[in-house]
Amino acid sequence: MTQHTLEPKLWVDNYADYLFNFAVSRVSDGEVAKDLVSETFLAGLKSAKNYKGDAAERTWLIAILKRKVIDHYRKTNSKKGKAEVRMNYSSASDAEGDWLEEQVADPFSMLENSAIENKELGLAIQDCISKLPKKQAQVFTMKTIQGVSTEDICNELDINPSNLWVMIHRARTGLMGCLNKNWF
Amino acid sequence: MISCDKAATICNKTQYREATFSEVLKLRLHLFICKACSKASKKNKQLTSLCEKAKLYSLSDKEKLEMKEQFKGQA
Known part of the structure; x- marks a missing residue:
């Protein structure tokens, strides 16, 4: 097994x-997520001497982040005193009739599944982006994810539009190849 | 008539809605005749829809810089 270093x-x-x-x-809040990520980096730095080198750097960081997410939920729950679960059978509590049947999950609903799938898809795409050459990854992220306009990217990175489109093209081709391998 | 290279560029532009009307027309015509490009164009569209579906997030450079500063203070 290869040894990894931090x-x-x-x-x-x-x-x-x-x-x-x-x-x-996992926390569906950008600000909280940002804090968790930077906490993860700090925690990683603090316990860097405990890193045995068995796992890849990223796997190790993800493991720390998972603990941070759990801690986050613990904290928010303890603020309220304790975790409280309230259930309402339905908002219209005086409704008569088939109230039990109405609560049964719709077996044909794809919503839950696709939410989980989309989470994984997001990580798969991110994974593939990080495998691209640095410049291509940067341009692709700015263009596709942050939605920066062509003009602004060209100004910021000091390239001309045809340069940009070539990079986008290469990035997209690379991504497609990577996703074909890892996703489909 | 446009080349396949040109078609690919326009196809990429259409993914970000940045192609002009005449470019789109040229692309359509090309895709009509060129099997390889119409296949590639389909793949390209698929990638766009995947990216949309995944609701990707990313931190801006400024936020990363802040993170690095914070990091330096501790290191």
Whole structure:
């Protein structure tokens, strides 16, 4: 088995987006997710000497992030005193008739499944993006995910539009190949 | 008539709704005749819809920089 080493200096550049997507899909709040990610990096730095090198850097960071997410839910629950679960049978509590039948899950609903699938898809895409050459990944992220206009990207990165489209093209081709391997 | 390379570029532009009307017309015509490009164009559209479906998030450079600063303070 190969030995992995930690390189904290590169963490933010390499893993911030991946961890952020992971966190956002679990806490569904951008600000909280951001805090969790930076806490994860700090915790990782603090316990870097405990890193045995068995797992890849990112796997190790994800493991820390998972604990942070759990801690986050513990904290928010303890603020309220304790976890409280309230159930209402239905909003129209005085409704008569088939109230039990109405509560049964719709067996044909694909919503739940597709939500889970989309989470995984997000991580798969992020994974593939991080495998692209750095410049392509940057352009693709700015264009597709952050929705920055062509003009702004060209100004910021000091390239011309045809350059940009070539990079987008390569990035998309690379992504498609990667997703074909890992997703479909 | 446009080349396949040109068609690919326009196809990419259409994924971000940045192709002009005349470009779109040229692309349509090309896709009508060129089997390979129409296949590639379908794949390209699929990628766009996947990206939309996944609701990707990313941190801006500024946020990353802040994170790095915070990091330096501790390291």
